[in-house]
Amino acid sequence: MKTRTVRRKALVPHTVDGETELVLDEYDVEVPLPPRDWDSLVRRGITVLACVLVTVSLIWTTASIGDLLSLAVIAAVAYGAGVAFDAAWILCMAVEWLLRYDPDRAALPRRAGHMALLVSMAAVYAHGQLTGEWVVGAAGAAVSLLAKGGWTIAMRAHARPLDPRTAQWVAKRRAAVDGKLAMIPVRRELVRGEALVEAERQARTAESGGSADPDRPEESADRPDPSGAGGGRRSLTTKDAVRIVWDRGIRETDPAVREIAKLVGRPVSPDTVDRYLRELRAA
Known part of the structure; x- marks a missing residue:
């Protein structure tokens, strides 16, 4: 059987003046060569x-x-x-x-x-x-x-070549993975769209003389909707909602934006959410 020489290293104890330390030692070993793969070469x-x-x-x-x-x-x-x-x-x-x-x-x-x-x-x-x-x-x-x-x-x-059953299995697994990959740009597009809608709303609010503060909803937190519609979501500020999702263990901007939009009942600015998250991380 053909062999080849391989140099290896190992830690061995070495004593000098009664003090023992582990040192690196090199040695050669003969290992058998695998048979030549002619199929691979051809x-x-x-x-x-x-x-x-x-x-x-x-x-x-x-x-x-x-x-x-x-x-x-x-x-x-x-x-x-x-x-x-x-x-x-x-x-x-x-x-x-x-x-x-x-x-x-x-x-x-x-x-x-x-x-x-x-x-x-x-x-x-x-x-x-x-x-x-x-x-x-x-x-x-x-x-x-x-x-x-x-x-x-x-x-x-x-x-x-794949047999018919294995080919169907591969096709289903690939379709599932392709669906997940396709949703990545879709989610990014939705987040960008929500940010544009929120920016447009703030711009129109500022033009009409209303409050353009992105941290507050259009209705005052101290004066809830007299009609009682919307429950308590309209009185929740973006900053308070960021604190809530932070306490829930959400640290990334994209999932935080989605959760906060559900809490306040309106689209929120990803930049504003990211700024509050950075403040919480720094604290």
């Missing part, structure tokens, strides 16, 4: 060859189609546009790889990749026909076909 080689084919195809297609388009526009623009032909199906194959565990979503980029490949091959062949070398055009078009075929085979070598 898979890695397939991936490298597929990348080489894609690179060659991209260069050839860009040169061929760029020369074709340069008949109508300047060379810099023509060759820049030539990159798009092969880059389109390469992009579709990358998306197909990312969606390999979701066959329904991967079907669209797969079909789009085939269409982009046909367009690229047709443009390369048209360049050959225009120059009077249809054989060169056909061979050049085959370069893109070989590159896509090679990358498709490489993707199959890396694929991990």
